[in-house]
Amino acid sequence: MKMEWDYAGAVVISGLVIVFVALILLIIAVWVMGKVFTKVIPAIQSSRQKKGADETVPAPSVPIVPQPPVTRTLPEEDDNEVIAVIAAAIAAISAETGTGLKIKSIRPKRQGRTSAWASAAARESVM
Amino acid sequence: MFQIFIDTIDSLVQSSGLAQMSWQNFVMILISFLFMFLAIKKGYEPLLLLPIAFGMLLTNLPATEMYHPELWNIDGGQQIDFGRVLHDGGLLDLLYIGVKLQIYPALIFLGIGCMTDFAPLIANPKSFLLGAAAQAGIFITFLGAAALGFTPAEAGSIAIIGGADGPTSIFVSSRLLSGGKYDVEVGTIALAAYTYMALVPLIQPPIMRALTTKKERLIRMEQLRTVSRTEKIIFPIAVTVIIALLVPSAAPLVGMLMLGNLFRECGCVDRLTKTAQNELMNIITIFLGISVGATTVADKVISFAFVKVIILGVLAFMIGTAAGVLFGKIMCKVTGGKVNPLIGSAGVSAVPMAARQSQRVGAEEDPTNFLLMHAMGPNVAGVIGSAVAAGVLLSIIK
Numbered sequence: 208m209k210m211e212w213d214y215a216g217a218v219v220i221s222g223l224v225i226v227f228v229a230l231i232l233l234i235i236a237v238w239v240m241g242k243v244f245t246k247v248i249p250a251i252q253s254s255r256q257k258k259g260a261d262e263t264v265p266a267p268s269v270p271i272v273p274q275p276p277v278t279r280t281l282p283e284e285d286d287n288e289v290i291a292v293i294a295a296a297i298a299a300i301s302a303e304t305g306t307g308l309k310i311k312s313i314r315p316k317r318q319g320r321t322s323a324w325a326s327a328a329a330r331e332s333v334m
Numbered sequence: 335m336f337q338i339f340i341d342t343i344d345s346l347v348q349s350s351g352l353a354q355m356s357w358q359n360f361v362m363i364l365i366s367f368l369f370m371f372l373a374i375k376k377g378y379e380p381l382l383l384l385p386i387a388f389g390m391l392l393t394n395l396p397a398t399e400m401y402h403p404e405l406w407n408i409d410g411g412q413q414i415d416f417g418r419v420l421h422d423g424g425l426l427d428l429l430y431i432g433v434k435l436q437i438y439p440a441l442i443f444l445g446i447g448c449m450t451d452f453a454p455l456i457a458n459p460k461s462f463l464l465g466a467a468a469q470a471g472i473f474i475t476f477l478g479a480a481a482l483g484f485t486p487a488e489a490g491s492i493a494i495i496g497g498a499d500g501p502t503s504i505f506v507s508s509r510l511l512s513g514g515k516y517d518v519e520v521g522t523i524a525l526a527a528y529t530y531m532a533l534v535p536l537i538q539p540p541i542m543r544a545l546t547t548k549k550e551r552l553i554r555m556e557q558l559r560t561v562s563r564t565e566k567i568i569f570p571i572a573v574t575v576i577i578a579l580l581v582p583s584a585a586p587l588v589g590m591l592m593l594g595n596l597f598r599e600c601g602c603v604d605r606l607t608k609t610a611q612n613e614l615m616n617i618i619t620i621f622l623g624i625s626v627g628a629t630t631v632a633d634k635v636i637s638f639a640f641v642k643v644i645i646l647g648v649l650a651f652m653i654g655t656a657a658g659v660l661f662g663k664i665m666c667k668v669t670g671g672k673v674n675p676l677i678g679s680a681g682v683s684a685v686p687m688a689a690r691q692s693q694r695v696g697a698e699e700d701p702t703n704f705l706l707m708h709a710m711g712p713n714v715a716g717v718i719g720s721a722v723a724a725g726v727l728l729s730i731i732k
Contacts, residue, residue, distance in 0.1 A: 215489070218490075237462075240569070
């Protein structure tokens with residue numbers, strides 16, 4: 208069964224229109240989600256914090272005992288070496304660029320969060 | 335007694351593969367050797383090309399009875415008799431059921447979802463437009479196939495090669511080329527699709543260079559914002575709902591892709607994520623490759639129709655790339671030079687090879703310009719776009 212040009216044209220036009228409409232709807236959905244997470248929620252959180260701070264009654268002067276910062280203990284076997292390597296690398300960059308960089312924390316990366324593709328692409332870009 | 339011995343030897347010779355071998359079988363076996371060489375020695379998509387090549391070898395060795403085209407190529411209007419397939423089919427017929435019922439492509443999409451990071455797309459949702467523009471290759475090639483006299487089902491199956499997505503091509507062609515005799519086969523479509531995916535580094539860069547100026551290639555794009563985990567979790571759910579409501583026939587592919595991505599992003603089903611992106615993906619890849627290879631029977635491949643499929647396939651790929659780059663140029667103008675048009679070519683969904691070409695061509699002009707993450711947005715949008723285009727073709731073409 209050969210195709211008629213009218214039919215072929217209808218498939219092309221309706222196909223392109225539907226693909227664009229579907230993806231434009233996704234753009235709108237993702238854009239709205241992005242605005243909610245980057246603008247609305249932070250604004251609500253900051254207003255709540257401000258409100259909370261305003262409502263706080265000054266407490267009688269009780270000496271505040273400084274708490275040690277909550278830190279996550281790293282397993283000790285080989286992490287000292289890793290930390291030394293990271294610190295050395297940052298110090299080298301810092302010396303090269305003349306900017307003062309400070310390490311605030313070093314946390315292990317969550318397992319299984321990086322795709323094989325992303326890793327391969329990163330390797331290829333570096334090498 | 336001597337006569338019985340001679341008769342036995344004669345009957346063995348007559349029933350052997352050598353006696354039944356045609357020149358077409360011989361050529362196909364040589365082609366399978368070539369593909370094995372390309373996979374093993376040259377490393378062209380070896381994970382898929384090697385099983386496809388071996389399936390091609392097995393199906394073209396006469397008298398092996400592993401694959402029976404007559405069980406699948408039936409006259410129009412009739413349904414495939416799966417009972418007969420189970421009873422009379424060989425090993426490759428049984429594996430091919432997963433292709434014919436569109437099970438393997440959907441499961442491959444589950445694994446792809448587990449491996450894909452949609453953060454660049456969420457951070458820059460305009461990338462969806464580039465993913466949509468690159469699908470022009472599919473629909474323009476549909477016209478080309480119509481001009482060459484293919485039926486709507488054949489034209490749709492050939493055109494989807496322009497989506498640069500192997501599982502999607504198999505999904506569409508196995509559905510469209512069902513219940514009738516056609517000049518093209520699922521295997522030939524898959525072969526063309528995977529060949530062009532392997533040739534992305536050769537096909538895309540000349541088009542990208544030809545359609546962009548040096549000034550455009552040097553454009554540096556702004557760093558993408560950080561995407562929160564909650565956004566990454568909401569994204570697959572939202573995409574599934576929107577696409578499934580709008581184009582229900584795309585739901586099997588998009589749904590499985592997004593389920594895989596939800597596994598990945600939710601962080602509470604690591605075992606499922608690892609299984610889907612490793613063991614399950616590998617098993618399905620073996621089954622898919624060998625059964626698709628099995629469909630490349632000599633009379634379907636050594637034909638003028640296959641030559642036309644090859645030509646239309648590469649045109650689809652080139653048009654898709656060009657459409658992506660041209661739309662990238664439009665976005666570059668509209669945004670006042672904030673978008674590097676090179677990322678448009680990544681809108682064809684060959685992940686991540688197409689994005690790497692954007693990085694590569696950009697780095698030729700300026701090695702310190704890193705476009706990879708920006709190109710990953712259109713690249714993963716292309717996966718969604720080609721799945722939607724597949725759904726559209728399936729719902730329009732009857």
